[in-house]
Amino acid sequence: MNNIFDSHAHYTDSAFDNDRHPLLASLPKAGVCGIINCGTDIKDSKESVLLSHKYDFMYAAAGIHPHEASKTKNCYLAQLSELLADKKVVAIGEIGLDYHYDFSPREVQKRLFDEQLRLAKKFSLPVIIHNRKAHADTLEILKEHKPAGVLHCFSGSVEVLKEVLDLNMYIGLGGAVTFKNAKKVLAVAFAVPLDRLLIETDCPYMAPEPHRGERCNSSLIPFTAAKIAEIKNISVDEVLSVTARNAQRLFLQERYI
Ligand code: NI
Numbered sequence: 001m002n003n004i005f006d007s008h009a010h011y012t013d014s015a016f017d018n019d020r021h022p023l024l025a026s027l028p029k030a031g032v033c034g035i036i037n038c039g040t041d042i043k044d045s046k047e048s049v050l051l052s053h054k055y056d057f058m059y060a061a062a063g064i065h066p067h068e069a070s071k072t073k074n075c076y077l078a079q080l081s082e083l084l085a086d087k088k089v090v091a092i093g094e095i096g097l098d099y100h101y102d103f104s105p106r107e108v109q110k111r112l113f114d115e116q117l118r119l120a121k122k123f124s125l126p127v128i129i130h131n132r133k134a135h136a137d138t139l140e141i142l143k144e145h146k147p148a149g150v151l152h153c154f155s156g157s158v159e160v161l162k163e164v165l166d167l168n169m170y171i172g173l174g175g176a177v178t179f180k181n182a183k184k185v186l187a188v189a190f191a192v193p194l195d196r197l198l199i200e201t202d203c204p205y206m207a208p209e210p211h212r213g214e215r216c217n218s219s220l221i222p223f224t225a226a227k228i229a230e231i232k233n234i235s236v237d238e239v240l241s242v243t244a245r246n247a248q249r250l251f252l253q254e255r256y257i
Contacts, residue, residue, distance in 0.1 A: 005034040005244035006218035008200035015204035030219035040065040052088040061093035069104035090251040093128025100132040117145040175208035199243040
């Protein structure tokens with residue numbers, strides 16, 4: 001069965017420098033049918049686009065992560081626009097707010113988030129949102145722009161989930177659902193309608209149990225899917241098939257299906 005669609009990965013990360021190509025080439029045999037490789041700054045987004053050209057099943061997202069916001073030059077919007085013209089670029093991401101680490105001043109994070117959401121609208125592209133400990137501001141900005149997209153590695157409460165669903169956005173869940181203290185995210189996994197759910201790794205990070213702490217890759221997604229299947233009382237195969245269809249609908253539309 002070829003129905004693993006990893007909606008959020010970072011295969012440009014140096015953790016994959018020693019075996020990136022053999023690993024990626026092995027993934028279809030492990031059941032992987034799609035990967036969205038997300039950019040974190042201009043250089044990483046460019047590398048992500050180049051990598052996506054080497055694999056039919058890989059697509060790229062280009063964007064500036066909130067961690068990189070303060071290091072970003074003023075010309076970044078023009079540079080991003082150039083990348084967005086590439087046919088393998090299917091989203092803007094990852095973009096958003098991170099008030100846990102606060103690596104960039106919050107005002108700068110918010111400005112870049114706002115500017116990239118405007119760019120997404122201009123190019124009619126979905127967005128991949130990173131939100132850590134910034135639920136109120138993230139929701140406020142999303143309500144203003146109403147983009148198509150996903151809140152990746154969703155860490156909000158069921159109340160925040162409801163507001164996101166009202167915006168017709170998707171929820172991305174990954175390895176965290178398998179972790180021992182995952183009470184809040186399990187409540188979200190139970191409450192999220194199947195047609196709004198995407199599955200992801202965020203690799204090389206967030207490997208699901210029993211591989212927690214190891215380098216993650218897309219072939220480990222069935223462990224995450226098994227936990228969601230248990231919570232929703234459906235089969236693993238259904239979780240994988242439906243989340244793959246959702247990702248194809250959001251990111252690929254009729255362009256590639
Ligand atoms: Ni990420």
